[in-house]
Amino acid sequence: MTIGVTINSLPVINSSTSMYRDFGTSFIFVLIGIILVAVPLLLQRILSPRRKTAEKMSTYECGEDVEGPAWVKFNIRFYVIALIFIIFDVEVVFLFPWAVVYKELGLFAFVEMMIFLGILALGLAYVWRKGDLEWVKYSVPYGRGRYRKLTIIEETPASPAPAPQETAA
Amino acid sequence: MDIVTLIIICVKALVVFAAIMLTVMAMTLAERRISAFMQNRLGPNRVGPKGLLQPLADGIKFLMKEDVIPSGVDKPIFLLAPVMLIVPALMTFAIIPFGSELHLFGRAIQLQVADINIGVLYILALTSVGVYGIVLAGWSSNSKYPLLGGLRSSAQLISYELAMGLAIVSIILLAGSLRLNDIIIQQQGHFLSWNVFKQPLAFLIFVVAVYAETNRLPFDLTEAEQELVGGYHTEYSSIKFAMFYMAEYANMITASALTVTLFLGGWDIPLMNEAALGNLGVLLSVVSFVIKTALFLFIFIWVRWTFPRFRYDQLMRLGWKVMLPLALVNIFLTAGYLTLTV
């Protein structure tokens, strides 16, 4: 592939040195970003008053005294979502080189990628079926319509796989 | 690299930066005025003519307020969080072409700060890094609401990032290049050659994902006032608080510009050969880019007052069970169509 695409009459010089330059240029914005944060902070240090009181220094908790530490252990499903995300992220990354050369490779690439995607779709279907994409894990027996997944009534035992609370909607 | 090139680069970077900052200021005002208009109120109209100086007044006020850093806050990370939020937004804008090629004194100047030939991936990479600002702000605050807000938002961001990436893949299939300029060139011609018409499903997925990525309504679960107070920036005050807002608006601007570039032909004006008009055409292309971006920024505000907020389980459901399969199906259809026709 020729990189130096001619947009208008003049060719754009695009050797590897200009790629250095272009990536380098985008790093200018890192500096700008840091300055953008640092300068107002400095200004504010000069301008703003500082009167600390014990009340003011406490974190916000609806006006009550702070109860317990903030670092609570949170639900494992965030972790599971992050894990599934990594796997699909890797998949998406594979798709990009494929999409770039797709027109050159044609049907062959199509079949290849569909096998790849098919296997991963299987994975998605598995996760879906196992209920890991489900945010509300427990269903209410008496709930109807849109209330059917609203409340937690009891902890279901861990051993049997939870019944599919919801089919593909 | 000669000195003139260096100067050109610096000027371009500064112009883009100034434009973003001005737009951020304009957006803070526009958001309030348009919201007021939609709710049949007046909105801020006292500072300056028609309230135009309101953002300036806000800025000064932010500077003058006491900066309360609560005890127990993890200070280095507390400071780092806004930087980590704002830098990716700025860096993304660096590669968005905002006009066709300018010819001045025998030089061809691309109206784009950096022309990276794997631009799309660069954008995705930076988007994926945007999570840190939010997570770290939530964690370092030593408070329950920010932690929950940060956590929720990070799970939200990663869920919609996938759909966004997959929507872009179908655009790449059409363009056959990861360079943003190539994607714009591929869309040149008349209206129907824009990707929004060629890839309506991808456009829909992308726009929804963008709303989720920028934490705007109906996806602003991170700062759902009724349950999480201010979300991840609850403990931030004065100028640091303003920085989060700045980052949020900068993200919106970048996202709008990106949507325009990928789906609405970027700076391209349909049915017109800008190159034939010389530098006037260049000017027109910049205007066209600005108008399109402004349109999307307006839609951001419009959507805010149109749709109610999702519940968190609905949000995750939409991301994983609707958007992700839809995006995969869209890739399948696009690739299949290309194979059949080419």
Added chain:
Amino acid sequence: MTGSFFFYFFAAVTLTSALLVVLNRNAVYSAVLLVFCFFSLAVIFLLLEAYFLAILEILIYAGAIMVLFLFVIMLLSLGREKAQEHFRYLQRGLSLFLVIVFFLSVLIIFLSDSGILHQPHGTFTAGGVNALGEALFTKYLLPFEVASLLLLVALIGTVYLAKRKV
């Protein structure tokens, strides 16, 4: 000239941040420093003209895997707790052993055939995406498809492990 200056600079940043990752007692700090480490590694990839790899470094490692790490740290509320004293001798011994093994193997490679390491294989064009795509979908097709199976297995493993806990 500038290329080698940038290389040494970012190599120093990489090594320093990597060292700080190990030496820091606060898990969240280590995670953030590791993100910096990935970034400077990405810059080194850029200097090698491996643009695609550089982006991947950020997209996958900094953007996905480190988010998971942060989640784990937060899940276990490790943030404020300092590293525990148990197992430290074992850890130190083990890490020292692994480091020695690593250096020895590098040394053996260097001594046995010094030519291989210094030459890049082929040249990269356009960040290598096109070349990579073509190679991946023609020459290395089987490994590519096997990778999808590997990902599937990883996914099922994840679900299984998570299921045991909830």
